[in-house]
Amino acid sequence: MSVEQNQMRQEDVIPLIVSQLAEYGYAQLAQVVAEQTHTSVSIKPSSRLSELLFIAREESVEIEPTDPSKLHPSSFSSSSASMMDEDDDTEAGTKLTRLNLDTDPKLTTPGPAPNLSTVCTTTHKEAVTCTTFSKDGRYAASGSADASLKIVDVNKMKLVNDDAHPVIRTLYDHSSPVTDVDFHPNGLVLAASSDTVVKLYDLSRPSVKRSFRYLQDSHPVSSVSFHPSGDFLLVGSEAETVRIFDVKTLQCFTPRAFSGPASSNSAAATVDTTTSAAGTASSQQQQQGPHRAGINHIEYAPTGSVFITASQDGSIKVWDAISGKVVRTIEHAHSGKGVTTATISKNGKYILSGGLDSVGKLWDLGSGKMIHGFQGAVQQNEKQSVVFSYNEDFVFSSDESNNTIVCWDSRTATLLRRYTGHQALIRSISASPVENALVSCGDDNRLRYWCTPSALAESRS
Structure with missing residues (x-):
């Protein structure tokens, strides 16, 4: 030629x-x-x-x-x-309630914990590192240190018989342990992170086990979260900066956290009481600035108007999702230890966080002040989950000293119950968005589905 x-x-x-x-x-x-x-x-x-x-x-x-x-x-x-943001306690057309300490009845005796028991387990070849529910609660996904992902059908897990096979898909396209998973709002796409890559899977094709698209980061990725509209994907990594990807174009945005002198609103955020007067200006500047260490957890609020980050630097930051500015910083949230998880309540009034000081905490988002702490679960060495129940009546987390799931009343912080079943460290807990049910996973290589007898009866009927 x-x-x-x-x-x-x-x-x-x-x-x-x-x-x-x-x-x-x-x-x-x-x-x-x-x-x-x-x-x-x-x-x-x-x-x-x-x-x-x-x-x-x-x-x-x-x-x-x-x-x-x-x-x-x-x-x-x-x-x-x-x-x-209204103070109405119920969401239209659903049985869900949400936490509102301004209007909720003052409880002298907390109600009983949900009667959860394990009704189904699935296994990976190695430790199960992360799990989540789809937005409608019909499916759950788990990621493992064996680099695989499993998609399970919740209704099939409730059937508890030999004919039901709850694992409806196993995905192989990672070469390192999976660190986080999140469903797109339409339930057809799953985002999963491992090492420096986030991969997107098209779940509408039963025969496809490989990703159809991937996002490359410069640092190991620790957390991912889809915007409620599905248009954007948040990525948190061992870097101090937040990444926001447009899922249609894959264009990456990095918010400019610091944009000038701290405002009086930002100055109201909680700061260490030992901070001297001479360091006040520097402290306020820190509150509006980016994190000073890696991001352990990142998540959009239910409305999508803000998102929250939990960092190894010991702080929690709330960001305006449009402007990319920090609107609230809580420094030394967990006694200066790394913050491992943070989420915003349905009405946007509260922050629920967990850290390596063994105390889950509920915060007032507006003032940055702690409302109460959830004590009784040891969390000193490993990143673990702290989550609301579907109706925010309860808070769930895990205890690394005895591998139990712990349940507290969200309004009084009273420890109500411990659930046993896992034989090793529990790495992740996710609460169903529609009923009192959980999925949990850990170093015993198992994903466990927990629910109440009433949920089982309703499903079988």
Whole structure:
């Protein structure tokens, strides 16, 4: 083949390669190839990913999408967000309640803990490191140190018989332990992180066990969280900075945390009482600045208007999801120890956090002041979960000294019950978003599903 013929072929093929990369969602790579080869091609945003994320295919699939109307951006508009901030104790059309200490009855004696028991277990080859429920509670996912992911059907776990096979998908596309998982709001896409990579899996295709897209970070990733609209993905890593990815274009944004002198609002955040007057300005500047160590946990609030980060530097930060500015910092949240987890209540009024000081804590988000602590579970060496129950009546965590799940009353911080079953350290707990049920996992290589007899009876009927 002559040099001229080879050049002609490249001129024909390269534009085709660039256009196909763009079509299949690799717009950034397509742009790089086009620039390096001096190819003039119009790169349009990928339509394929939006199909994967928002449109249910006509073919028969094992995992069905949630109600598409819930995914429309208007569902998360300012009017929807303001509705979530009302002091109404119930959410319209559901049995869910939410924590509101301003209006909730003052309890002298807390109610009984939910009667949870293990009704199903599944196993990985190595320790199970993370787990989560889908937004509608129909599925759960687990990630393991063996680099695999499992998707389980919650209703099949409730059947508890030999004919039911709750694991409906096992995914293999990681080369290192999985560190976190999160379902897209439509239930059709799963994000999973390991080492410096976040991979997206299309769950609507039963035969596909590999990811269809991945995000590359410069540091090992510890936590991921989808925006309630599904348009963005938060990534927290061993770096001090937050990453926000547009899931359609894969464009990455890094919020500029510090934007000038601290305001009076930020100055109201909790600071160490030993801080001297001379260091006040520096402390206030820290409160609006980025973290000073890696991020252990990152999560959008239910409304999507803010997100929260928990850091190894001992602080908790609440960020405005639009401007990228820090609106609240709680320094020395857990006696200066690393903060391992933090979440915002449904009404946006409270923060629930866990850290390596063995005390879970409930905070007033507006003032940054601690309301009460949940004591009685040892957490000194390993990152573990602290989570609300589906209706925020209870708080669950784990005790690394005896491998039990611990339950407290969320309003009084009274320790109510311990649940036994795991034979080694419990790495992660996730609460169902629709009922009193949990999934937990740990170093005994098992994922356990816990629920109440009433939930079992309702499912079987």
